[in-house]
Amino acid sequence: MIWQALRLSLLVVSIATLVISVAGTAFGYLLAKKKFQGKDLLDAIITLPMVLPPTVTGYYLILLLGKRGLLGKPLYALTGWTVTFTWIAAVVASTVVALPLMIKSARAAIESVDSDYEIASYILGKSEFQTFFRITLPLAGRGILAGIILSFARAFGEFGATLMLAGNIPGKTQTMPLAIYEAVVSGEDERAKWLALILTGISVLVVYLTNRLSRPKGKR
Amino acid sequence: MLEAHIKKRLGNGNGNSLTIDVTVRAADGITVLFGSSGAGKTTILRAIAGVTTPDEGRISLNGSVYFDSAAGINMPMQRRRVGYVFQNHVLFPHLTAAQNVLYGADSDSRAAARERVRELFTLMEIQNTAAHYPHELSGGEQQRVALARALATDPLLMLLDEPLSAVDVATRSRLLEEISAIQKRSRIPFLYVTHNQSEAARLGNAMLVIDEGRVLQEGAPLEVFNAPRTAPVARIVGAENVLVGKVLNHSSEDGTTVIDIDSCKVEIPYNGLPVGSQVTVGLRSEDILVSREHLTQTSARNVLPGKILSIIKDVDKAELVVDCGVDFKVSITPATVRTLNLEVGNNIYLLIKARALHVLA
Helix, strand or coil, X not given: CHHHHHHHHHHXXXXXXXXXXXXXXXXXXXHHHCCCCCHHHHHHHHHHHHHCCHHHHHXXXXXXXXXXXXXXXXXXXXXXXXXXXXXXHHHHHHHHHHHXXXXXXXXXXXXXXXXXXXXXXXXXXXXXXXXXXXXXXXXXXXXXXXXHHHHHHHHHCCCHHHHHHHCCCCCCCCCHHHHHHHHHHCCCHHHHHHHHHHHHHHHHHHHHHHHHHHCCCCCC | CEEEEEEEXXXXXXXXXXXXEEEEEECCEEEEEECCCCCCHHHHHHHHHCCCCCCEEEEEECCEEEEECCCCEECCHHHCCEEEECCCCCCCCCCCHHHHHHHHCCCCCHHHHHHHHHHHHHHCCCHHHCCCCHHHCCHHHHHHHHHHHHHCCCCCEEEEECCCCCCXXXXXXXXXXXXXXXXXXXXXXXXXXXXXXXXXXXXXXXXXXXXXXXXXXXXXXXHHHHCCCCHHHHHXXXXXXXXXXXXXXXXXXXXXXEEEECCEEEEEECCCCCCCCEEEEEEEHHHCEEECCCCCCCCCCEEEEEEEEEEEECCCCEEEEEECCCEEEEEECHHHHHHXXXXXXXXXXXXXXXXXXXXXX
């Protein structure tokens, strides 16, 4: 039971972190560099999951993706499949909840890069795309990596939205935090202890790594 | 040939605004944009490079249009093929010197690009810096790498924004000669922003004095420095005469060095520089005496005959421009103009102490 939950958690979090890293950096770049109409509104909407209780985020996700949801209904009509109560729902829930952390970190990291470097690159004939990967990303790399680790940690501990959207099905959607909850509720103290210890251990490791990465190494 | 007409209104947020309205032409050679900070010089360079978009105007280089507000043309900076040297060099901190230059060397083959980088490092005499990161280099080395990087793209125009302001005096003099040599070899227009008279005098084939976004005077640097046409220009270029000459000979016994300024021989304090080397000397306009007669029994080592070209009178002073083979700015009181009865076209003598002439860095 313990290993099943750990394995599922790691699978869910790995995919979520991958999606968050790419989408978060892209949104971060968009918000840091571009001027467009509705920018503040977009910023507010993608920050929302950070300030809302996860259960509320989960509720909205059901409204959006559930069998009778805004997107879920046509999807179900088309394929006969629905995301709710599958492990993919757990991925969606942790992605949505942890994404704002990544966007905030990536935006701050990208904004901290002196734009003269990018201008110098453009003048040297390089496109925005080339400049992003060869100049901006390496120079913002430390902050972006810290953001990835932070959102990994957040996704790893995701409980509320996952419970709402994916349910609590052992072996199918029961991630570590859900398994701990169930163990405590059903009085399985030993199992709860070990699950909590493993989760704490991984979180400590992650925070330790974040601190190491965010410390400036030598002069830049 | 660069032809740029740029109009742009800049606001700095706290009510102050500056309107840039200039026409800049630059042919093969070094054209200096001279002015104090905040005059709009950097904005002009940025508009030409395409970093900022003018409100109005037209920018073209060798007939190809970079920007034309009327025709709606605004070529992206990637395609303008200009070399840009920043005041603080802006080398990429995560790349070595060689990688920085290679970054700009856009060539069909990797090998050709590497060869180009090697050439540039040899030209700039910075081979030993290749594997080092920017923060490990001295100010002079950083600026050489920045120059090499700008040249690596084979630019059609070079824009240099106070490239020597963060470099020590000794290195500055060498870099000046190198920049001049690079320009002669590349035969493309260089636009050089500075507020340093010595740099302007030694490098510039032409100079534009910029103040509050406008061109106040255009001409050869020495001509402008030594004969400012209006009071604002005189204020910007300062009260100093700037003269460029060559060391002719030294007399350690007399403690003097004779320099030749456009075949006008002037004694300055002994400096021990090699004979034939170029020197820039400054002379404050109020340190020059004016005489109607040719005085001989005087402590002034230089008594130069000349003709008054212009007299600009102010409340407390009068600025003369006197042609002695080279033009000198002379600042005297209106009383002297009256008592000596000075008029444009008069032949007079200038008395200049050797020690009033000082070598500029």
